[in-house]
Structures are given as structure tokens and as C-alpha cells.
Amino acid sequence: MLNLTEIIFPSRCIGCSRLGISICSECRKQWHPHVYKREISWSEEIFPVLSAIEYSPIASRVLLSAKESQIRAADQLIVNGIVHALKLFVNRHSSAVLLPIPSRKSANRKRGRNFLQEITSQVAFEVGFPSHSALRHNRKVRDQSQLNIIDRSENLSGAFAVDPKFTAQFSTGNTGPKIIVIDDLITTGATLSEAIRALRTAGFTVLGAVTSCTAKPLR
Numbered sequence: 001m002l003n004l005t006e007i008i009f010p011s012r013c014i015g016c017s018r019l020g021i022s023i024c025s026e027c028r029k030q031w032h033p034h035v036y037k038r039e040i041s042w043s044e045e046i047f048p049v050l051s052a053i054e055y056s057p058i059a060s061r062v063l064l065s066a067k068e069s070q071i072r073a074a075d076q077l078i079v080n081g082i083v084h085a086l087k088l089f090v091n092r093h094s095s096a097v098l099l100p101i102p103s104r105k106s107a108n109r110k111r112g113r114n115f116l117q118e119i120t121s122q123v124a125f126e127v128g129f130p131s132h133s134a135l136r137h138n139r140k141v142r143d144q145s146q147l148n149i150i151d152r153s154e155n156l157s158g159a160f161a162v163d164p165k166f167t168a169q170f171s172t173g174n175t176g177p178k179i180i181v182i183d184d185l186i187t188t189g190a191t192l193s194e195a196i197r198a199l200r201t202a203g204f205t206v207l208g209a210v211t212s213c214t215a216k217p218l219r
């Protein structure tokens with residue numbers, strides 16, 4: 001029997017729009033957290049990138065539902081994915097600071113919120129690590145979704161900087177915080193590489209990155 005809230009606000013599966021719960025058992029098979037590991041290298045250092053979900057049409061709909069339609073059940077799926085992949089770091093390190101990839105101002109205006117910052121705060125709350133919005137754009141960048149691997153790298157090269165307030169608050173090097181960069185999706189790795197470059201250039205220790213989804217790069 002349907003309960004009253006379902007009659008007034010019928011809920012549909014985020015993956016396939018079937019009436020019922022927020023993600024149906026069929027779509028759940030495509031959104032079932034594992035741990036996928038990739039690596040990003042920067043200046044002879046290697047940084048692990050852990051992700052929970054292999055990108056698929058279902059995963060794409062979950063990300064879009066959260067980012068473009070503000071569906072909270074989709075937010076929660078993304079948070080759960082990141083928390084799952086983050087466990088490997090949590091088990092090895094007593095503490096780390098979670099830093100989201102900065103969103104473009106135009107995207108924040110369109111969405112009415114800073115999507116990734118909210119996701120990262122929720123993840124931080126669930127794992128008991130602090131989060132901070134220390135990364136920022138120091139110039140305009142284009143929307144990446146239609147760019148190929150070379151264009152993405154050019155689009156982002158030198159685009160991020162560490163907020164001077166963060167640098168003033170925390171010491172760098174071994175005595176400073178260990179940082180984990182958070183994003184919803186890794187494709188070419190250009191965005192995470194740029195974040196790692198900005199943080200390492202500023203002298204911070206970076207453990208690696210965690211994303212909810214991992215996609216094969218466009219060529």
C-alpha cells in the first residue's frame with residue numbers, strides 16, 4: 001500500500017524514472033559502491049584516486065539529478081559513494097582535511113547552491129574529518145563536459161589557487177594538514193591534477209583524491 005507522502009509526492013527511481021523508491025533494485029546494480037583505483041602523477045609524485053562507482057548512463061542520471069535538479073536523494077547516493085571510497089584513507093590516517101574542487105560561479109548561480117561544497121561537508125560530517133573550501137579559481141575556465149583530453153588540460157592549466165586564508169591558518173609540509181581532494185567524477189584527471197598542482201606548489205601534503213564516479217576519458 002502506498003503511504004500518504006507517496007500519493008502527494010510520487011517518488012521515482014533516479015536512474016530509470018520507475019515509480020517507487022529513489023533508486024530501484026535494477027539501477028542499484030549499476031550504482032553499487034566498490035573501490036576503483038587510478039593514479040595521478042605530478043612532479044615525480046604519485047597520488048591515488050579512489051572512486052566508488054563506474055560511470056554508466058544510470059550514474060550520469062544520478063549526478064545530473066543532484067547537480068541540475070537538486071534532488072536530495074541523489075545527493076545522498078553521491079555522498080555514500082564518496083564515503084565508501086574514502087574508507088581506505090580513513091583506515092590509514094587518523095585525520096585529513098577534505099577539500100572540494102571549486103565550482104564555477106556560473107554553475108553555482110544556476111544551481112542556487114555550491115553543489116560539491118555541500119556534498120563535501122556532508123561527507124566530512126559522516127567520516128568525522130574536517131572540510132574546507134580552500135581551493136578557488138584564479139581565472140575563468142570553460143565548462144569541461146564537451147572538451148577532449150587536450151582541451152581539458154589546457155582549460156585547467158594553472159586555473160586553481162589555494163585561498164590565502166587557508167595558507168595563513170595552516171602550516172605547510174609535514175607539520176601541516178594532510179589533504180584529500182574531493183570531486184563527483186574523474187574523467188581525464190585534468191581537474192584533480194590541477195588541484196594537486198596548486199596544493200603541492202603551495203607546499204601542502206596531499207594524500208590523494210576521492211570521487212564518487214570514475215569514467216573512461218574521451219579521446
Ligand SMILES: [Zn+2]
Pocket residue numbers: 013014015016017018023024025026027028
Ligand atoms: Zn531504476
